[in-house]
Amino acid sequence: MNEFDWIRSIAPKSHHRSSVIQGIGDDAAVFRPRCGWDMVTAVDSFSEGVHFTRETMPLDAIGYKLLAANVSDLAAMGAVPLYYLVSAAIPAEGWELSELDPVYAGMKRLGDACSMDLIGGDTISTGNGLVLTVTVIGRVEQDCSLLRSSAKPGDVLFLTGPVGLAAAGLNRLLTHGRSVWGDDPDIQAHQYPVPHVAYGRLFAESGLRVAVNDVSDGIAHEAEEIAEASGAAVTIIREQLPETGLNAERAELENWMLRGGEDFVLIGTASRADFRHLQETCCLQKLPLYAIGYVEAGEAHVFMERNGKRERLTGGGYSHF
Amino acid sequence: MNEFDWIRSIAPKSHHRSSVIQGIGDDAAVFRPRCGWDMVTAVDSFSEGVHFTRETMPLDAIGYKLLAANVSDLAAMGAVPLYYLVSAAIPAEGWELSELDPVYAGMKRLGDACSMDLIGGDTISTGNGLVLTVTVIGRVEQDCSLLRSSAKPGDVLFLTGPVGLAAAGLNRLLTHGRSVWGDDPDIQAHQYPVPHVAYGRLFAESGLRVAVNDVSDGIAHEAEEIAEASGAAVTIIREQLPETGLNAERAELENWMLRGGEDFVLIGTASRADFRHLQETCCLQKLPLYAIGYVEAGEAHVFMERNGKRERLTGGGYSHF
Numbered sequence: 001m002n003e004f005d006w007i008r009s010i011a012p013k014s015h016h017r018s019s020v021i022q023g024i025g026d027d028a029a030v031f032r033p034r035c036g037w038d039m040v041t042a043v044d045s046f047s048e049g050v051h052f053t054r055e056t057m058p059l060d061a062i063g064y065k066l067l068a069a070n071v072s073d074l075a076a077m078g079a080v081p082l083y084y085l086v087s088a089a090i091p092a093e094g095w096e097l098s099e100l101d102p103v104y105a106g107m108k109r110l111g112d113a114c115s116m117d118l119i120g121g122d123t124i125s126t127g128n129g130l131v132l133t134v135t136v137i138g139r140v141e142q143d144c145s146l147l148r149s150s151a152k153p154g155d156v157l158f159l160t161g162p163v164g165l166a167a168a169g170l171n172r173l174l175t176h177g178r179s180v181w182g183d184d185p186d187i188q189a190h191q192y193p194v195p196h197v198a199y200g201r202l203f204a205e206s207g208l209r210v211a212v213n214d215v216s217d218g219i220a221h222e223a224e225e226i227a228e229a230s231g232a233a234v235t236i237i238r239e240q241l242p243e244t245g246l247n248a249e250r251a252e253l254e255n256w257m258l259r260g261g262e263d264f265v266l267i268g269t270a271s272r273a274d275f276r277h278l279q280e281t282c283c284l285q286k287l288p289l290y291a292i293g294y295v296e297a298g299e300a301h302v303f304m305e306r307n308g309k310r311e312r313l314t315g316g317g318y319s320h321f
Numbered sequence: 322m323n324e325f326d327w328i329r330s331i332a333p334k335s336h337h338r339s340s341v342i343q344g345i346g347d348d349a350a351v352f353r354p355r356c357g358w359d360m361v362t363a364v365d366s367f368s369e370g371v372h373f374t375r376e377t378m379p380l381d382a383i384g385y386k387l388l389a390a391n392v393s394d395l396a397a398m399g400a401v402p403l404y405y406l407v408s409a410a411i412p413a414e415g416w417e418l419s420e421l422d423p424v425y426a427g428m429k430r431l432g433d434a435c436s437m438d439l440i441g442g443d444t445i446s447t448g449n450g451l452v453l454t455v456t457v458i459g460r461v462e463q464d465c466s467l468l469r470s471s472a473k474p475g476d477v478l479f480l481t482g483p484v485g486l487a488a489a490g491l492n493r494l495l496t497h498g499r500s501v502w503g504d505d506p507d508i509q510a511h512q513y514p515v516p517h518v519a520y521g522r523l524f525a526e527s528g529l530r531v532a533v534n535d536v537s538d539g540i541a542h543e544a545e546e547i548a549e550a551s552g553a554a555v556t557i558i559r560e561q562l563p564e565t566g567l568n569a570e571r572a573e574l575e576n577w578m579l580r581g582g583e584d585f586v587l588i589g590t591a592s593r594a595d596f597r598h599l600q601e602t603c604c605l606q607k608l609p610l611y612a613i614g615y616v617e618a619g620e621a622h623v624f625m626e627r628n629g630k631r632e633r634l635t636g637g638g639y640s641h642f
Contacts (some may be wrong), residue, residue, distance in 0.1 A: 009484065021359055021464075022398075022468060024464065025550070026397075026468055026470075027394040027395075027398055027469070027533075027534060027535055028362060028363035028394045028395055028400070028457075028459075029360075029361070029362050029363065030359050030361050030461070030466045031359065032360070033358075033360055035356040037354075038342055038351050038352065038354075038358065039352050039354055040349045040351050040443060041349060041440070042406075042441055043406045043408050043441055043443050043456055044443050045408045045410055045454065046445050046446075047448070047450065049447070049448050050394035050445060050446050051445070052448060073348040073349045076349070077348055077349045077351065079349070083362075085362065085363075085364045085456060086364070087366045087454045089410070089452045108403065119497060120363055120437075121361070122365050123364050124366045124367070124371060124452075124573045125368065125371050126450055126452055127368070127449045128370075128448045129447055129448035129449060131410045131452045133364070133366065133408045133410075133443075133448055133454040134498060135364055135406060135456040136504050137458075138349075140351070145342070145343065147343060149347075158535070175540035176450050180389070203541070212348075213346055213348060224351070229346070229347075251409035263417075264451050
């Protein structure tokens with residue numbers, strides 16, 4: 001099967017979204033936006049050896065997780081996911097075109113769950129190591145996108161789920177490889193993270209001022225981004241971080257929770273009154289929402305409070321260089 | 322400079338398009354579509370050693386040309402280019418982050434010329450060889466996109482410019498490397514191709530039925546795509562192909578013209594009457610339009626007519642695998 005036949009084989013035969021005017025099969029894709037909505041777009045790449053190895057990730061999980069990371073960015077803006085495009089740079093050795101089928105199937109599984117359509121892509125050859133790039137496009141009601149710059153002193157800092165599980169799973173996968181693949185929550189959290197689209201939509205639809213980031217790089221870093229974009233100080237209260245059920249040394253557990261990343265839950269802030277309202281609305285949909293700290297006037301730093309004592313946290317975040 | 326600082330350094334400080342609500346600096350970008358228009362999007366990747374080497378391409382040309390290849394896809398749909406996103410997978414060895422500055426500057430040069438805004442991206446590390454992926458987004462009047470499936474028997478086949486120059490340039494670059502860098506038309510055609518946005522807009526604004534492909538893979542292949550998508554036979558008349566001014570053996574020249582690719586002109590079809598109208602309109606804007614063949618009922622094959630004799634052409638097109 002050559003490249004052109006393979007592209008035909010992965011091109012969807014029908015679309016979830018009637019707004020797709022032209023999908024795969026022309027020079028570019030065409031879709032019809034809905035009046036009164038803004039479009040939201042993001043791009044993320046995964047490279048073999050850096051984001052995954054064949055020991056840490058089943059083939060379908062590679063595709064699933066890359067799309068999940070992108071959809072999580074849409075969720076963090078409050079957007080409805082709509083479409084995605086995939087570019088694959090495939091090494092001359094070590095990968096068969098047919099091995100990409102499960103990778104694309106993993107993307108399709110999440111895409112279908114979100115009623116997203118694959119509308120474009122590119123496949124090229126490269127020297128060494130698979131590089132996959134996904135672009136996602138979604139929509140959000142005009143002026144309702146959840147910007148990280150909108151936090152204000154007095155806000156509650158919240159999380160939409162526990163953090164640290166994905167890092168704990170990666171830690172076990174790097175040590176034990178495929179032998180630990182399976183249903184354990186930390187392994188699932190690393191391989192098949194669930195983007196929190198429902199939360200994002202609920203926040204955007206509320207029309208309230210909600211500052212949101214997705215937790216791709218660890219909450220210390222994400223909180224720092226909110227602090228810097230909003231020009232305020234953010235404090236995380238250690239005792240209020242939701243339990244993960246993980247069994248580990250205190251320091252290691254805390255490192256995973258604060259700097260682990262790739263949990264793809266949302267971290268955000270809202271005024272005290274709005275937070276109570278959001279928590280009740282979330283509760284009705286069986287979506288827990290955890291208050292984990294607060295925002296106050298001051299330099300754009302992040303602090304951690306533990307046993308009533310406060311120290312400054314430096315964000316970190318994974319730098320590729 | 323770490324990754325986060327570098328991203329800040331390349332993020333635009335202002336935008337050409339007032340429709341950009343949120344550019345680089347949040348989880349995703351937000352833009353406001355215009356009612357009554359469709360959105361058009363495409364993605365293309367370049368990888369080192371396959372699409373370019375440091376001998377064939379100056380750093381700024383790498384960025385310029387990748388964006389040009391994408392913009393050419395928008396042009397082939399009749400779209401106005403608006404935004405682009407860039408993902409860079411940077412090898413641990415052989416590339417400094419600072420060397421990406423000219424690459425991004427090359428993109429910015431074309432982006433500025435098209436009033437396009439860089440609104441998102443990702444930078445990751447990879448094992449070996451730079452891989453760059455660009456996603457472009459544009460808009461076209463509703464139901465006016467130029468689909469390759471709309472050719473009909475009786476149509477004129479046309480080109481918006483000569484083909485073969487880019488392949489001739491590549492041929493010299495592969496043999497002589499940097500010593501032939503400069504202003505020669507074939508070298509410029511390979512390194513700094515000009516996407517034919519003005520033609521695409523003129524065709525889309527005409528409201529006429531115009532089938533269009535951009536010439537990324539050689540006209541034999543592009544004509545085959547039109548033939549297959551439209552279910553008709555397409556004939557290229559050898560004597561009507563526009564002159565390139567190239568000096569080469571007949572067989573070599575013809576190979577470059579038919580299969581060379583990367584010229585990024587547009588190939589298309591329109592009814593005889595519409596073609597005359599389009600040619601006049603193009604002429605007023607000093608944009609030459611060349612009739613190079615015809616469409617007729619029959620199997621979806623491509624033929625070449627030379628001295629009144631006709632033979633079947635097989636498309637080819639560069640398959641990466």
